[in-house]
Structure formats: structure tokens, C-alpha cells
Amino acid sequence: SLAVLQALEDGLKKADADPSVKAVMICGENGKFSAGADIRGFSSPNRRGVALAPLVSLIESSEKPVVAAIEGVALGGGLEVALGCHYRVAHVKARLGLPEVTIGLLPGAEGTQRLPRLIGIPAALDMITTGKHIPATEALKLGLVDEIVEENTIEAAIRLANKV
Numbered sequence: 001s002l003a004v005l006q007a008l009e010d011g012l013k014k015a016d017a018d019p020s021v022k023a024v025m026i027c028g029e030n031g032k033f034s035a036g037a038d039i040r041g042f043s044s045p046n047r048r049g050v051a052l053a054p055l056v057s058l059i060e061s062s063e064k065p066v067v068a069a070i071e072g073v074a075l076g077g078g079l080e081v082a083l084g085c086h087y088r089v090a091h092v093k094a095r096l097g098l099p100e101v102t103i104g105l106l107p108g109a110e111g112t113q114r115l116p117r118l119i120g121i122p123a124a125l126d127m128i129t130t131g132k133h134i135p136a137t138e139a140l141k142l143g144l145v146d147e148i149v150e151e152n153t154i155e156a157a158i159r160l161a162n163k164v
Contacts, residue, residue: 004034006051008081009058016062023161024062026085027069028155034078036100050058052077052109052133055083060114065164070094071143071158075133080109083118089157090136096144097133119143 008026008136015021028034037052059066059081063067068074068082070090082088090096098115106112107128116124119142127134139145149156 002050005052005055007052009050009055012058012062016064021064023065023067025067025157025163026059026081027067027157027160028071028078030086032072033068033070033074033094034076034081035073036076036078052080056080056109056114059084060086065159065161066162067088067164069153070096070136071153073133076107077109080107080111080114083111083114087157087160088146089147089153089160090139091148091153092136092148093096094136094139094148094153095133096130096139098133099131099133101129101163102131115144136139 007161012024054068065087067089068085069081069089070088071094072091074082074094074096076098079098082096085128087143112128117129123142125131134142134144136145136148141147145152147160
């Protein structure tokens, strides 16, 4: 939602401006990182506010390490947010993907550029063109996530942020 995008932008800018903040961790709530954008908002004529692609670029350009704590799902725009992060920790039961292609939409927040850089062209093309959701274990093998955990993903992401 626009409110989530705005909160992410505000939080990241605040963290970047605060010298006492050494790293940023992005997580979802209720056991889900993000299922992506609500497509009903795409056709709204009054859509204003933060757009996803510039927000993902803001995350990526942060001078402080940004770690995604992925639980549940990171799909569509949610995966694109995670791709903008410098590091990604996923719960072993998490699933990642770009399912919007199954309804005729291309990933719109530069996921089609970031994903191949991270996991290579063949694997990225498979994910982008099929919309399939991959499990965290496969994401780790591909290099899409840096670590998978069975315990608390947020605590693991904080440990990684402290390490880097």
C-alpha cells in the first residue's frame, strides 16, 4: 500500500540521517515479508505518493547495510524490495517469486534487472517468465538469499547486520 511505501521511505531516510544507526533491517509483520502490491491501486486516477522503483533504489543506495528478514512470502514488489537490500535472510519455510507475470504484468520496480545480476540470467529468466514461487532452500542455492534459518528470522537478520 502507499502507506507502507511511505513508512519505508520515511524510516530509511531517518535511519540514514541518524549517526547512531549502524544498519537497517526490513521485515514484514504477521509472519509475512510482503505479498507485493495491491493491483487494485494500479488503476486509481488519484494515485500519489511514493513509487516502488525509486524506493527500492533508495534502499539499494543506502550507505548503511540494509538486511531483509524474509518470512512467509516475498512476492512481486515484496521480492523487489528484498532485492534492493544489501543482504537477505529467509526463514526456511519462506517462498520468493515474481507472480505478477501470470496475470500479464511485468515486474515494475527493476526486479528484472536486479534478479539476473544476483542469480544469473538463466535462473532469473525462469523466475521472471514463469512466475513460480521458489522455496528458501532453492533461493539460497541460487544466491538470492544469503542465509536461511529455522529460528527467528528477525533476530538472525539483526545478527547479520551486526556482523557486517
